[in-house]
Amino acid sequence: MTTLSTIPSQLNVGLMGLGVVGTGVASILLNKQESLAGVTGRPVNLKKVLVRDLTRPRVIDLPDDLLTTNAEDILADPDIHILVEVMGGVDPAESYMKQGLAAGKHVVTANKEVMAKSGPELLALARKNEASLLFEASVGGGIPIVGCLMNELAANDVISIRGIINGTTNYILTAMAQHGTSFQQALGEAQSHGYAEADPTNDIEGIDAAYKLTILASLAYRSRFQPDDVYREGISKLEPQDFQYAQELGFAIKSLAIANLEEGAVQLRVYPALLPTEHMLAKVDGVYNAVEIDGSLCGQVLFHGMGAGREPTTSAVVGDLIEAARKMGAQHASPLYINEGTTNVPVRSIDDLESRYYIRLAVADRPGVLAKIAKVLGDGQISIASVLQKDVHPETESAELVITTHPAKEAPVQKALQAIAGLEEVRRVSNTLRIEE
Amino acid sequence: MTTLSTIPSQLNVGLMGLGVVGTGVASILLNKQESLAGVTGRPVNLKKVLVRDLTRPRVIDLPDDLLTTNAEDILADPDIHILVEVMGGVDPAESYMKQGLAAGKHVVTANKEVMAKSGPELLALARKNEASLLFEASVGGGIPIVGCLMNELAANDVISIRGIINGTTNYILTAMAQHGTSFQQALGEAQSHGYAEADPTNDIEGIDAAYKLTILASLAYRSRFQPDDVYREGISKLEPQDFQYAQELGFAIKSLAIANLEEGAVQLRVYPALLPTEHMLAKVDGVYNAVEIDGSLCGQVLFHGMGAGREPTTSAVVGDLIEAARKMGAQHASPLYINEGTTNVPVRSIDDLESRYYIRLAVADRPGVLAKIAKVLGDGQISIASVLQKDVHPETESAELVITTHPAKEAPVQKALQAIAGLEEVRRVSNTLRIEE
Numbered sequence: 001m002t003t004l005s006t007i008p009s010q011l012n013v014g015l016m017g018l019g020v021v022g023t024g025v026a027s028i029l030l031n032k033q034e035s036l037a038g039v040t041g042r043p044v045n046l047k048k049v050l051v052r053d054l055t056r057p058r059v060i061d062l063p064d065d066l067l068t069t070n071a072e073d074i075l076a077d078p079d080i081h082i083l084v085e086v087m088g089g090v091d092p093a094e095s096y097m098k099q100g101l102a103a104g105k106h107v108v109t110a111n112k113e114v115m116a117k118s119g120p121e122l123l124a125l126a127r128k129n130e131a132s133l134l135f136e137a138s139v140g141g142g143i144p145i146v147g148c149l150m151n152e153l154a155a156n157d158v159i160s161i162r163g164i165i166n167g168t169t170n171y172i173l174t175a176m177a178q179h180g181t182s183f184q185q186a187l188g189e190a191q192s193h194g195y196a197e198a199d200p201t202n203d204i205e206g207i208d209a210a211y212k213l214t215i216l217a218s219l220a221y222r223s224r225f226q227p228d229d230v231y232r233e234g235i236s237k238l239e240p241q242d243f244q245y246a247q248e249l250g251f252a253i254k255s256l257a258i259a260n261l262e263e264g265a266v267q268l269r270v271y272p273a274l275l276p277t278e279h280m281l282a283k284v285d286g287v288y289n290a291v292e293i294d295g296s297l298c299g300q301v302l303f304h305g306m307g308a309g310r311e312p313t314t315s316a317v318v319g320d321l322i323e324a325a326r327k328m329g330a331q332h333a334s335p336l337y338i339n340e341g342t343t344n345v346p347v348r349s350i351d352d353l354e355s356r357y358y359i360r361l362a363v364a365d366r367p368g369v370l371a372k373i374a375k376v377l378g379d380g381q382i383s384i385a386s387v388l389q390k391d392v393h394p395e396t397e398s399a400e401l402v403i404t405t406h407p408a409k410e411a412p413v414q415k416a417l418q419a420i421a422g423l424e425e426v427r428r429v430s431n432t433l434r435i436e437e
Numbered sequence: 438m439t440t441l442s443t444i445p446s447q448l449n450v451g452l453m454g455l456g457v458v459g460t461g462v463a464s465i466l467l468n469k470q471e472s473l474a475g476v477t478g479r480p481v482n483l484k485k486v487l488v489r490d491l492t493r494p495r496v497i498d499l500p501d502d503l504l505t506t507n508a509e510d511i512l513a514d515p516d517i518h519i520l521v522e523v524m525g526g527v528d529p530a531e532s533y534m535k536q537g538l539a540a541g542k543h544v545v546t547a548n549k550e551v552m553a554k555s556g557p558e559l560l561a562l563a564r565k566n567e568a569s570l571l572f573e574a575s576v577g578g579g580i581p582i583v584g585c586l587m588n589e590l591a592a593n594d595v596i597s598i599r600g601i602i603n604g605t606t607n608y609i610l611t612a613m614a615q616h617g618t619s620f621q622q623a624l625g626e627a628q629s630h631g632y633a634e635a636d637p638t639n640d641i642e643g644i645d646a647a648y649k650l651t652i653l654a655s656l657a658y659r660s661r662f663q664p665d666d667v668y669r670e671g672i673s674k675l676e677p678q679d680f681q682y683a684q685e686l687g688f689a690i691k692s693l694a695i696a697n698l699e700e701g702a703v704q705l706r707v708y709p710a711l712l713p714t715e716h717m718l719a720k721v722d723g724v725y726n727a728v729e730i731d732g733s734l735c736g737q738v739l740f741h742g743m744g745a746g747r748e749p750t751t752s753a754v755v756g757d758l759i760e761a762a763r764k765m766g767a768q769h770a771s772p773l774y775i776n777e778g779t780t781n782v783p784v785r786s787i788d789d790l791e792s793r794y795y796i797r798l799a800v801a802d803r804p805g806v807l808a809k810i811a812k813v814l815g816d817g818q819i820s821i822a823s824v825l826q827k828d829v830h831p832e833t834e835s836a837e838l839v840i841t842t843h844p845a846k847e848a849p850v851q852k853a854l855q856a857i858a859g860l861e862e863v864r865r866v867s868n869t870l871r872i873e874e
Binding site for chain 1: 461465472475476573578579580581584585588589590591592593594659717720732733734735736737738739740741742743748749751752753754755756758759760
């Protein structure tokens, strides 16, 4: 436990993980020592690096005695003040973080999965041990959204968070919008550029974005949320014509992560949605990320930047490292980052969502079809805003029908869609997307 | 001087100034006590408010015994821990801030003029007295750019800052671009909406933006700059046709504040410039502000939001107040915000700028004019990128010529413009603007 009388004259860092981000962090610690000492007030020294395999070739030249395969060389060393965890995954990263915090070490992590699932427990453990736990790199790469929610924007009641926080899906959606490619083709391109992993499930199904949204919402609403609280839809059902029709209607399609407070409860959702093309978030293309905070005082503040990659993530990790270094000896003043369970803001069900909807249907090209569909919607008190009839295929006698609705509740819309799917004239409910405004 | 053993159980705030922002701050301190105590860890109490006139009617209801016209009631009260200065102007605000810091009080200010002119001295005084001096509200209103440069982005070497940091000029330029109005008409509209003052000089001549840029550059480059280091051009020379021609060429016109490091020196400038329409900053309209930081690690991060107004500025002031409260008793760990003079990054002259240029000329409608102008430019090694000939006025036999150049140095361009102005066929060099890319 660090106290005023024991602030060390030099800070020693133990780095866990030497992948893409770990290499970036090590490089800064080795090559920018003067600059780091300038902003932290004392030398910052990389003392030990945990790796899986000592003999593996590396893109960075490190002295041999810096490397270890034994986590205890970092965890049990009382002279290591700051632990930087950039291994990823839950096991053993979470256990190392816990051991580090329990020993009074400050922990800086890029681990969104651990922070989303166990953040509040880890923060409580950090406070108990008068240590800092910092995790800017877990969301938004080089965009300083975590720190801003905790600090600069702390005066605000957060009304909503809306973000594009997964670069892989945004790259795929941008390619589909700009080049009319299919989902599979765009995914293949993303994989060949290294923007998507061989198993892309975490990205394209919104799991990664749900982790990040859980972290942001927990900070914004000072309550505890879990990844399972997030309603999720992936992007794999999108087809090129969805982008074409959206554009005709004045919208872009983006995978959004949204948290908003309504009637005392927070609604958490990740799904592809239609956004007016003039909205700032609609202009976020490629691997960029953006987060818009709507605060009671600040109004809508948008952050835009690189959401992933070696350098942006290193910016976040080293920024946290500097903050931890500056805070040394000041842990008694550590703020209440996250409500650790004394109050819990309830989660609002997706069934209670009120939204406009975009519905694309394959229907028989026969008179009276639209009237039948309109009746089902009308029976559910769902009001139609616009109808496009498209792409009649003479050989199959089918047509494509695109309907947008006025604001309606999710539950009756889903019920109406089931009824519509059951109509004899309806071949397929091809896609249903929500419209954000 | 606050030490560990004397951290007070309740924080008392002295507020200086009860104008638009002061009213916002007072309202939060009075109405959000539970929430403030939640994030700071202890009650925050508004103890005294300095006003000019006790009898003036106010939009906020304050207990009579809270108000005073005597600054000493705040400055000499040892139980007031945090001084919030939102009076504006240099005198007496700066002197009050100095007295407060000298007494070990934490100071939160929205005062861009004082921070631009005397920031480094005040920060040195703050450190000497183990007090915090926080000034998020001095730049960008609700956009957390000051804190991010000091903290979250501290790992970066800043390559450049480019911002739209004066809402009044951006409102005027947006009106001119969207409605083709004249500068005078747009200014009148801005005044009637309360977005411009009766004497708009500070805004339209870039003085306000130069103060803000001085603050941002001092933080980013950890050196000391003065408002006089900023090369400034106002927006009053712009005419509706500049916006029309810029648009034809694929550009928007925005008043930009730019700091960039080149060859070891920082160039500081505020002027209206052409920006490609697809650039994020070109899309910042009306009274919105935006700042783009290009960092060595984070890449380009853009912040966009409300740059002024009661609520956004209150968000910044109260955010700083929360930070000061959280730091109580932790001043020994206060970071080196600004280099207080041990190193000084030199300022690069505008003459050394290399830029593309947009030049609009009124010329005689005669053969050979363009050849003469092109020769002058060629003699100065300035290469033409495009030429538009426009608006022949038969009655005056004059035509409008719009030339854009490839990158060229400022000094030879200005010399060539003088020579061009002296040509018999040239009636007027109507406008010269730089093109940012």
